[in-house]
Amino acid sequence: MTSGKTTQDWWPDQLDVEILDQNARPVDPYGDDFDYAEAFESLDFDEVKADIEDVLTDSQGWWPADYNHYGPLIIRMTWHQAGTYRVTDGRGGTSGGTQRFAPVSSWPDNANLDKARRLLEPVKMKYGRKLSWADLLVLAGNVAMESMGFETFGFGGGREDAYEPNKAADWGPEEEMLEDKRHDDDGNIDGPFAADHMGLIYVNPEGPGGKPDPLESAKYVRQSFDRMAMNDEETVALCAGGHTFGKVHGADSDENLGAEPEAAPIENQGLGWENEYGEGKGADTITSGIEGPWTQSPTSWDMEYVDLLLDYEWEPHKGPGGAWQWQPKDEDVHGSAEPAHDATESATPMMLTTDVALKRDPDYREVLERFQENPMEFGISFARAWYKLIHRDMGPTSRLLGPEVPDEEMLWQDPIPEVDFELIDxxxxxxxxxxxxxxxxxxxxxxxxxxxxxxxxxxxxxxxxxxxxxxxxxxxxxxxxxxxxxxxxxxxxxxxxxxxxxxxxxxxxxxxxxxxxxxxxxxxxxxxxxxxxxxxxxxxxxxxxxxxxxxxxxxxxxxxNPDADGFRNYYTDDAYKGPEEMLVDKADLLNLDAPETTALLGGLRSIGANYDGSELGVFTDEPEALDNDFFETVLSMDYEWVSTDEENRYKLRDRGTGDIEWEGTRVDLIFGANSRLRSLSHVYGANDGEEKLVTDFVQAWSKVMQNDRFDLE
The missing domain is CATH 1.10.520.10 (Peroxidase; domain 1)
Incomplete structure (x- = not known):
């Protein structure tokens, strides 16, 4: 049985306006009237945390907990949800709980996190609409750390759930998982991405190209974390703090793994990566293909990660999963770690190439050594960096809910003074x-x-x-x-x-x-x-x-700072997509749907609001008038568009006289070329469409002016 092709499959180069539909049609089953903030505030927060902690220490036979504690698994789940954030376009992160959907749910880097989410399902079912998946996936990470002795900086709720994938997020140009088509010749990431490869959260843990080269790895780690708005100190704190807990899994080759969740058989009910090696779980688990704990006591907050990394020499070798990892040269450390399952067995601490990179890179090492000398500073730095990681995409403090929201407002939250004066009437x-x-x-x-x-x-x-x-x-x-x-x-x-x-x-x-x-x-x-x-x-x-x-x-x-703004007919060589694609991207970030985008752009053209006074797309003899001349011209068959030697520039020629009447860009032409946008242009360009254009323009304009007024929600 085969399914038919979509329009986008047939014509992949067609402008995809569908992402703007997410800003128009409600998909939340609770409806527009549901007040999530009010529901969240009604929770018994301590009870929720206690229920999560009960999950952490109740090992299930269908997926046994390492060290009888799911804390490390849950921390990885939270980290990989939050770690999709990139500062370039603000997409990714914790909002929506989108780790539940493709493609993120089935990225190789998220192998077996489907089990973590499934473990938390009873908590979600108990609290229903009061506790979103998005909040639960983050709060569970905090509770996991606290249950293992770490004091977190705080937690702010308020994330509402998505009920479909984030269609606006461009995850990369690659056609296969773990491919890399996003770097230029100098190794710099092109486009908005923060992750190094398709299907990874950050970088290849084995090293660039799968080679155990720590110094080269450090370059890519720095680039990736910088695109997450993390500096060197925050990067070291996050890596060292997160790797204080748990282990990685590579009992054997990943050739033993079945399909990811999105491709798994229906009888698996949303679970993927079925493992044919041994018992397929517990000590036989295969996730990253790398095997072993970072520390000797993986369920306790301590300084072991920093001490082991700095105090011992590490050498690369291939573990049982066939992947590059690092082992201590000092054999006294071999067998010194707590076993994850069988108490009669022993384990040896290991490091990833990305861990050794923190030691080999001079700037990272300086931070590590400072943390080693000042354990309290390490704890505080990790707490603050973790808080930033899991709240980076939530906006100002005023949007955060719950009893654990810190009093301090951080610079990265773009603080704005409170109103301390009487407002104008x-x-x-x-x-x-x-x-x-x-x-x-x-x-x-x-x-x-x-x-x-x-x-x-x-x-x-x-x-x-x-x-x-x-x-x-x-x-x-x-x-x-x-x-x-x-x-x-x-x-x-x-x-x-x-x-x-x-x-x-x-x-x-x-x-x-x-x-x-x-x-x-x-x-x-x-x-x-x-x-x-x-x-x-x-x-x-x-x-x-x-x-x-x-x-x-x-x-x-x-x-x-925009590389392109189609509403102003502004486009630079740094834009990572074509002009019309960048327009749709901009409209989506402004939370506009397709009709709002159409009305706004046509109105702004008629007003003459282009960058640098450009007349491109200003199809009127009377600019500064909010009329429908733009749409009348775009739709008129009295003219034909002619390409020029200048990229992204077209001339509008009168079919009768042959005279050039106007000039425009791809952003202007798309409202006549794309079938959906042309249908909307018909509405505003009709003889009776001008008044509706004015009305719709005012509404869309007001929306843009008030997008950041969270105090009015």
Whole structure:
């Protein structure tokens, strides 16, 4: 029995707009009215943790626990869920509990983590909707560490479950698992990826190309962890702390393993990697193909990993699974580790090539030696790095739920000051818009500045947005896409209006620059609509505040600098996909569906909000008017598109006269070429479509302006 091909199978080069459907259609069976935060807060948190701990020490015959404790397995599960995060586009991480779905569920690096999730199923079933899988997969890792003597830094709940795979996450160009087609000639990763190969969380534990070369391995470890926003100290802390617990499994060759969960027989009920070696579990388990514990007591928090790694010499050899691993040269250490199952047996501590890399690399070694001399510092560093790992994609502290949320707000959480002033009312907002329109600023300048601030938002990790007014701070204020001279003029004008307004208030009322930027953009949109003959009011909710430079992680925030923004017809050579694909990617990060994307882009073109004043795609003789000229032109058969010698540039020629009327890019053409986008263009380009365009544009614009207003949820 075979299944038919999908449209994407037949025409793989067709623009895939389907990822935007995830932002439109509800797939959560609990419905839009379900308040997860309220349900989570009703949990008896201590009871939940006690139930998880009971699971950890109740070894099951169908998958026996190493050392009679599932803690190390659960930690690996949590780490591999959180470790998919990459700072480049904010995708991956703990949100949604997407380790339950393909392809992540069936990556080779996640072998046998299906068992970890299955062990936790009774806890999930007990608490139902109050405890999401996404929160459970993370909380279980914390409980596992605490049960083995480690004091974690904290836990914040609030992750809602996904009920389908993350279709927007590009996991790589490879066609087979463990392939590598993502590095350039210098060994640097191209694209948004953080993992080194398809199907890995980080890098090959045997070493680059499967060769036990620690120094070369260190280069790839540093690159991968840097793309997870981890510095050298955090990298060493995470590796050393995580490898203090548990063991790896390579009792024999992975040729004994059956299919991964997504390809396993239906009778396996979602479990994969059936093992034909010995009993297929316990001491005969095969996971990574590497065999042995890192330390002598793998279920206790201690300094053994650091001490063993630094105090002994290690040499490479191939273990029973046929993979490269490292053993201590000192034979006194052989047989010194606690056995995982049979008390009559003995085990020898081992290291991965990536572990030895921490010792051989001078900068990593310096951190290791400091940790060895200061065990308390090691514990604190690991606790904080682990907390960052499992919360990196959750956004500001205000989104975190539960009794264990730390009081401290970390720099990587992009802190924003709380409102400590009276907010402006509707009348004052209206007066401020009049003042803005009376200033020497164009509609286009107002709209472009607000878009430049708000469009940094990424729904993937809840970073960016206009709140905080970081567009006036480094690095945001120096990005080429913002047209620096124009941006400086607009911000100087708005700051003058802000200063004058705030000085005139005697009752504690203030307007933040962040609120004023949004007001200015709204005023520009309203004026553009008026120029087209429509009277509209763009919704506005005050309450944003202004962050300081000290509250901004410059290096980390730089990742939000766009290589492409189709809404502004901006595209650079650094973009890792074509212009139209980058538009869809940007729209997805802004949480826009296909109609919202269409209305926004067409409206912004008519207003003339392109980067650097470009006329590409501005198919109107009257810019700064919110009309449907863009769609009328894209759909018209009076013209034909002609490619040029310039990449991503096309001319629009009048079929009758042969004259060139307009110029555009692939982003403009796609709204006539792609069948789905053309169908939406019909809606807005019709004779009766302009008013709907204005209405839909205002709604989509407001959504972008308020994406980061978590206080309004």
């Amino acid at each position: 509707d009348e004052q907002a209206a007066q401020l818009k009049e003042d803005i329109l009376a200033a020497d600023l164009s509609v286009t300048e107002l709209v472009k500045t607000a878009w430049a601030a708000a469009s940094t938002y990424r729904d993937s990790d809840k970073r960016g947005g206009v709140n905080g007014a970081r567009i006036r701070l480094e690095p945001h204020k120096s990005w080429e896409v913002n047209e620096l001279e124009q941006l400086e003029t607009v911000l100087d004008t708005l700051e003058g209006i802000q200063e004058e307004f705030n000085a005139a208030q005697s009752d504690g009322t203030r307007v933040s620059l962040a609120d004023l930027i949004v007001l200015a953009g709204n005023a520009g949109v309203e004026q553009a609509a008026a120029n087209a003959g429509y009277d509209v009011e763009v919704p506005f909710e005050p309450g944003r505040t202004d962050a300081s430079q000290d509250q901004t992680d410059v290096e980390s925030f730089q990742a939000l």
